[in-house]
Amino acid sequence: MVAKGRPEPPMGLLRRLDAGARAGFPAFFTAFLIILAAVPVGAPGLMAAVSLPGIFFWTIFRPAAMPAPVVFLLGLLQDLLSFTVLGSGVLTLLIVHGLALRWRDILVRQSFLATWLIFCAFAAGAAGLGWALEMLLGWHIAPAAPGLHQFGIAVGLYPALAWALTRLHTAMRRAEAAL
Amino acid sequence: MIRLSIPLRQALGRLSLPVLIAAAFGAMLLGKADALLIERARMVLADALSPIWGAVQQPVSAVRNTVLEAEELWNLRGENVRLMEENERLRRWQATALALEAENALLRRQLSWVPDPAPQYRTARVVADAGGTYARAVLLAAGPQHNVRKGQIALDERGFAGRVTEVGSRSARVLLATDINSRIPVTLEGSRARAIMTGNNSARPRLQHWPEGITPRDGDRVVTSAQAGAFPAGLPVGVVRWSESGAAEVELFAQLDRLDVLRLFDFGLSGILPPEAVARPEPRPPGRR
Numbered sequence: 001m002v003a004k005g006r007p008e009p010p011m012g013l014l015r016r017l018d019a020g021a022r023a024g025f026p027a028f029f030t031a032f033l034i035i036l037a038a039v040p041v042g043a044p045g046l047m048a049a050v051s052l053p054g055i056f057f058w059t060i061f062r063p064a065a066m067p068a069p070v071v072f073l074l075g076l077l078q079d080l081l082s083f084t085v086l087g088s089g090v091l092t093l094l095i096v097h098g099l100a101l102r103w104r105d106i107l108v109r110q111s112f113l114a115t116w117l118i119f120c121a122f123a124a125g126a127a128g129l130g131w132a133l134e135m136l137l138g139w140h141i142a143p144a145a146p147g148l149h150q151f152g153i154a155v156g157l158y159p160a161l162a163w164a165l166t167r168l169h170t171a172m173r174r175a176e177a178a179l
Numbered sequence: 180m181i182r183l184s185i186p187l188r189q190a191l192g193r194l195s196l197p198v199l200i201a202a203a204f205g206a207m208l209l210g211k212a213d214a215l216l217i218e219r220a221r222m223v224l225a226d227a228l229s230p231i232w233g234a235v236q237q238p239v240s241a242v243r244n245t246v247l248e249a250e251e252l253w254n255l256r257g258e259n260v261r262l263m264e265e266n267e268r269l270r271r272w273q274a275t276a277l278a279l280e281a282e283n284a285l286l287r288r289q290l291s292w293v294p295d296p297a298p299q300y301r302t303a304r305v306v307a308d309a310g311g312t313y314a315r316a317v318l319l320a321a322g323p324q325h326n327v328r329k330g331q332i333a334l335d336e337r338g339f340a341g342r343v344t345e346v347g348s349r350s351a352r353v354l355l356a357t358d359i360n361s362r363i364p365v366t367l368e369g370s371r372a373r374a375i376m377t378g379n380n381s382a383r384p385r386l387q388h389w390p391e392g393i394t395p396r397d398g399d400r401v402v403t404s405a406q407a408g409a410f411p412a413g414l415p416v417g418v419v420r421w422s423e424s425g426a427a428e429v430e431l432f433a434q435l436d437r438l439d440v441l442r443l444f445d446f447g448l449s450g451i452l453p454p455e456a457v458a459r460p461e462p463r464p465p466g467r468r
Contacts, residue, residue, distance in 0.1 A: 035228060038307040038318070039235050041243070042436050045312035068195045072202065079206075080221050081228070082311030083352065086210030090203040098196050134313045137207060140359065143380050146312045 022172050026065040027074065030054035034078050045150030047082045048089060051075075052126055053158045055093055056119055057165050059100040060107045062172075071097040088133035092126045112162070119158050127151040222347030225309070229320045229350040232306040240439060247437070298411070300334075300444045303327065303351065315358040315380060316341070317438055319351045326445075327351045330409070333441040338415040338432030339363070339403060340441055351443075355435055356416070357384055364407050365416055365429075367393075368400040376401065376416065376429050382436070386419065386427035395419045395427045411446045 033054060037047040051074060058066035075090030082089070100107060100122070107118060131147040183191070210217050251258065287294075303319035310316040321327050331343040333353045341355040356363055361378035367389070374389040386395055399419040405412035417431040 035231065036235065038228075038309070039232055039239050040305060040308040040317065040438070041239060044308065044310055044315070046308070048312055067192075068199050072199045075203070076206070077224075080217075080224050081309075083221060083309050083314060083316060084311035085207065086217050087203050087205075087207030090206055091200065094196065094200050094203055098200075101196075130312060133207075137211070138313070142313050142359070146380060150312045 018175070022175070023065050025168075025172075026054070026058040026062055027070045030058070030074055031077060034074065034081065038081055043149070043153060045146055046153060047078055048092075048126075048130065049123075049150050049153035049157055050161075051078050051089070051093060052096065052123055052154050053119065053161045054165075055097055056100055056122060056158075057162055059097050060104055060115075061165075061169050063101060063104065066097070068094065068097060085134065085137040088130055088137060091133065092129050095129065096122055096126055112159075115162070116155075116158055120155050123151050123154040123158075126154070218345055222345055222350065222352075225307075225318055225352070226347040226349040229306055229318065232318070233304065233320045236304075236306045243437070298444050298446060300442045301325075301327075302440050302442050304440055305438045306350075309352045310355075310358070313359065313380065315355040315361075315378065315435070316344070317353050317355065317441075319353060319441060319443075321349060321351055323349055325349075325351075327443055328445065331443045331445050332410060332414070333443055334414065335433045335435075335438055335441055337434065338417065340433040340435060340438065342409075343443065353441060356431060356433070357382065357435055363416070364404040364410065365401050366404040366412065367395050367419065368402055369396055370399070373404050373406060374401075383420065383422070383428040383430055386429055389427075397421050401429050 030051060033050045034047055037050040055066060055071055055074065059071075071093050072090055075093040076086075078093070079086050079089040107115065110118065127147040127150050130150070131142060131144060134142045286292075303321050303325075305317045306320045307318040308316075309318040319327070319333075327343060327346055329343055329346055333340045333343065339356060341353045341358075341361070343351050344354045345352040354361060356376065356378055357380060358378045359380045361376075361384070363376040363384075365374055365376045365386075366372070367374060370393050372389050372393040372395075374395070375387045376384045377387050378384045386401075389395055397419055401416045401419060403410040403412060403414040403416055415432050417429040417433075420428050420430045422428050
């Protein structure tokens with residue numbers, strides 16, 4: 001054992017591991033969802049639609065675990081995996097993260113339904129920005145339908161994802177309160 | 180861990196978002212300036228993840244197949260009537276085909292015709308969607324010692340599906356015929372007229388640039404054309420359909436929404452690919468920039 005002979009008691013190490021897992025969970029879970037979204041299920045735009053709710057939710061409810069550099073890396077992962085123009089996903093997610101962080105004080109007090117409606121506006125903005133960047137960087141007229149699909153999937157996924165994430169978040173807070 | 184004073188840390192925290200947004204623009208520039216580097220990074224990532232996708236894809240495709248089967252069960256009666264009718268029609272075609280085959284064999288014997296060798300192919304499993312929101316592409320898992328090359332032509336069991344555009348050490352990306360960047364030279368079998376099949380991200384690519392005086396007929400078979408040296412002639416692509424808005428479209432034979440396995444044919448043709456893609460030695464030595 002490496003920990004043997006250290007001044008810390010084993011409980012401290014476990015506790016630190018526990019805290020580390022809690023701090024790292026939002027980023028790793030979102031990355032996991034992005035990777036999983038690449039499996040072909042016949043829904044183009046799924047990957048962008050999966051990363052957006054994750055980043056929106058964690059930015060509002062656990063901003064310390066979803067700082068801007070992590071959002072940048074998640075956006076990079078999404079852009080590289082989805083073979084889209086590099087930087088478009090990064091920029092979209094960073095802007096969503098920045099706005100959600102700025103309005104966090106208001107957003108965190110809203111009911112579930114209101115948060116969902118606000119998320120709809122964010123998803124529409126993200127889809128629009130993604131569409132504009134695709135046209136600008138790809139230098140061609142992109143059809144609007146895939147962007148609308150992406151918006152629809154993101155809006156439809158949010159309640160299910162947020163429900164699961166809220167449960168996890170409450171469990172994490174209970175664990176933190178017990179310390 | 181470097182210990183920073185609290186004001187400094189706060190200032191850094193406030194600065195990180197603008198700096199990272201600038202970095203995002205930098206990434207866009209980098210993606211435009213050095214497309215090769217980005218492509219390599221993408222394929223390295225895809226190579227690393229393709230075993231995971233391969234493992235996840237199996238239960239997912241099992242669920243999809245179950246759903247499709249349930250749909251088929253639901254439509255069983257209507258489908259049966261259609262198949263019986265089709266079978267009747269095909270029986271007549273079979274008689275015609277057998278007569279033509281015999282006649283063809285006779286004529287070939289008289290001409291001492293040398294047939295084209297049957298092209299070699301290998302199969303690869305589709306493990307991931309590699310298109311994002313605005314592109315239609317799939318990622319194939321190839322074995323570690325694969326000989327998949329850029330420009331190879333991918334067919335599913337029915338017809339033309341797409342072309343290999345990026346190759347990694349364990350995976351390859353196939354740009355589908357429906358992608359907005361896809362341009363396929365085709366021949367209309369009825370009139371032997373040439374045209375270009377242009378992808379538009381929808382299920383049916385458009386038909387463009389057919390010669391004046393010829394109108395593609397609804398139901399005309401579309402096959403690949405050897406023009407431009409990118410494709411061998413005569414691979415089955417689809418059937419012409421006129422849309423309600425009055426555009427000529429191609430209903431593809433390949434079922435691009437449910438691709439499981441693709442056949443990769445190597446016809447030794449490398450037309451249309453950008454010059455650097457052809458000049459670059461392949462397979463690429465690992466670790467070299």
